[in-house]
Amino acid sequence: MAAEVATKLRAEIVEGVLAPNERITQGAVAERLEVSRLPVREALQQLAGEGLVSLERDVGARVTPLDPKDLIETYIVREALEPVLTESAARRIDAEQLAALRAINDESEVCAEREDIDGYLAVDRRLHGGIFAVADLPRVQAVITGTFATAERYRRAFSILPHRLETSVVEHRMILDAIERGAAEDAGELHRIHIRRTRLTLSEHPELFSRGGDDG
Amino acid sequence: MAAEVATKLRAEIVEGVLAPNERITQGAVAERLEVSRLPVREALQQLAGEGLVSLERDVGARVTPLDPKDLIETYIVREALEPVLTESAARRIDAEQLAALRAINDESEVCAEREDIDGYLAVDRRLHGGIFAVADLPRVQAVITGTFATAERYRRAFSILPHRLETSVVEHRMILDAIERGAAEDAGELHRIHIRRTRLTLSEHPELFSRGGDDG
DNA sequence: ATCGCTGGGATTAGATCCAATCTGTGAGCT
DNA sequence: AGCTCACAGATTGGATCTAATCCCAGCGAT
Missing domain, CATH: 1.20.120.530 (GntR ligand-binding domain-like)
Structure with a gap:
């Protein structure tokens, strides 16, 4: 399930649906995709590993800007x-x-x-x-x-x-x-x-x- | 917290404390390190990304063998x-x-x-x-x-x-x-x-x- | 005797709950 | 007026709980 969330978010970032520097909150994604926050969390960590989002402790994720x-x-x-x-x-x-x-x-x-x-x-x-x-x-x-x-x-x-x-x-x-x-x-x-x-x-x-x- | 767990497990795998092909159960690690199973789960995903463990859905993690x-x-x-x-x-x-x-x-x-x-x-x-x-x-x-x-x-x-x-x-x-x-x-x-x-x-x-x- | 099947224990994946931290607004002070 | 500080809401990180899946022992059939 986390994998599907990661795939969806990845596509949205690549396609620009999620704008560079835009903040991604676990709750919003969870609600939108109708899953709990846990798979979202794991998906975000995966995407952070790919450099698509930047994670900051106790703050959350935002879309890595192009540079x-x-x-x-x-x-x-x-x-x-x-x-x-x-x-x-x-x-x-x-x-x-x-x-x-x-x-x-x-x-x-x-x-x-x-x-x-x-x-x-x-x-x-x-x-x-x-x-x-x-x-x-x-x-x-x-x-x-x-x-x-x-x-x-x-x-x-x-x-x-x-x-x-x-x-x-x-x-x-x-x-x-x-x-x-x-x-x-x-x-x-x-x-x-x-x-x-x-x-x-x-x-x-x-x-x-x-x-x-x-x-x- | 997940990061500390990952660091500890990584060291144990490198040092051979955890043997190749040995199964790593979330519960055992959680109890041993006195944390809940959630950070252990995240740590294992991190280590899987580094190729140190292999994850299998609904089965769990085992130490990647040397080959x-x-x-x-x-x-x-x-x-x-x-x-x-x-x-x-x-x-x-x-x-x-x-x-x-x-x-x-x-x-x-x-x-x-x-x-x-x-x-x-x-x-x-x-x-x-x-x-x-x-x-x-x-x-x-x-x-x-x-x-x-x-x-x-x-x-x-x-x-x-x-x-x-x-x-x-x-x-x-x-x-x-x-x-x-x-x-x-x-x-x-x-x-x-x-x-x-x-x-x-x-x-x-x-x-x-x-x-x-x-x-x- | 060996093979296959069934049932119980173990284990993971996901959902929910709670505490700690951050963000941002607004009141109060200089 | 501008700045600081404090409090409230939002958000994350971790713990606990539940359901689904897997592993394996033991039983029965061939």
Whole structure:
């Protein structure tokens, strides 16, 4: 039950339903989701571990604000770890798994053409998830997935910028090509570059952080 | 309160007081530490996040067993992220901070000479913690410190092997030297090698994992 | 004799209750 | 008028209570 509450709150934070710096009281959430305060409490601790909310003893939780320094740190973690998974996946993948990843990437191209940001981000999650599953490094994967929601908060603001989805699609295809030809290190390096480019582009747009200074 | 319980349980797992695969019941811990079961529950969730215990719904927690694959994953995370912190620290450090790190490393040499494993590991933690503090990347640091307890479980078994402490001391001094001469990338690379060597040496001794198959 | 099933004890998950702490408003003082 | 302090309401953290689930011993059937 705590898990469901965490999932719901996570989505609300990522989607901006809960604004940065907004206070989250256990009682309000409990009433809204029709559960007791206990699962809410546990969910908030989980989200605090992911950095989505900040907890202060005897005060409560508030939505962690977006800020450039935090963005950089989140992407440092992804940049250091995701290539490891991609490289491992490239060494282990079989034809069937590769075909499945190709299919997912094809879907993402459709979303990109339609400028369907929500759809694209969802498919993108599945693509990365598919690669991670093949890599079979659950512990490393857990660290990365822990940063996903935060990363998506930044990307969601970022994707509003025009013409970025196509760039992403091309980079994904390059990674899959490298995996297909068995160039594990290349695949990892391409993934690393992909993440770094995303981070640098995001960093160039500090105006994305200004809104959301909402202080209840 | 939950934090204190987590700290205590973490120490007991690392020190082997709680054996691998041993079941941890909320009630028993609550009674032993003279708190209610609620903080124990929260502590166990925290420890599950660090991978020290495995939770199963409606069943409870048990101490995660040591195993070679998990060791590799833990060290992959450290190898990818700690050099980033070291490099950042090298770029930001001032003379006073450097002197403090030198002092800590001197302490570690004393422990190494005395073959004082517990003392050495404690000082080692302080050294790494000191470097991390200078790096000023709290989010990255949080990920690494989350892996620390697990890494220490393996190291603790490892340090029983003779003559390893001295190697470690030398490597630490090399890292500090690189930091002192402002060679940030060298410092990071040396740190990476330091971690990788530790991991490889550990992997060469699978017998360290055999004990602890204790299934309460 | 071994396997499967049932019932009781143990254990966890969730709800409710209570005490301690914080926040914020408003009165009183300078 | 502005600041300080105190009190009341709100909120969290911890304890206790209840229901659901699991584990396991013991019994019966094959």
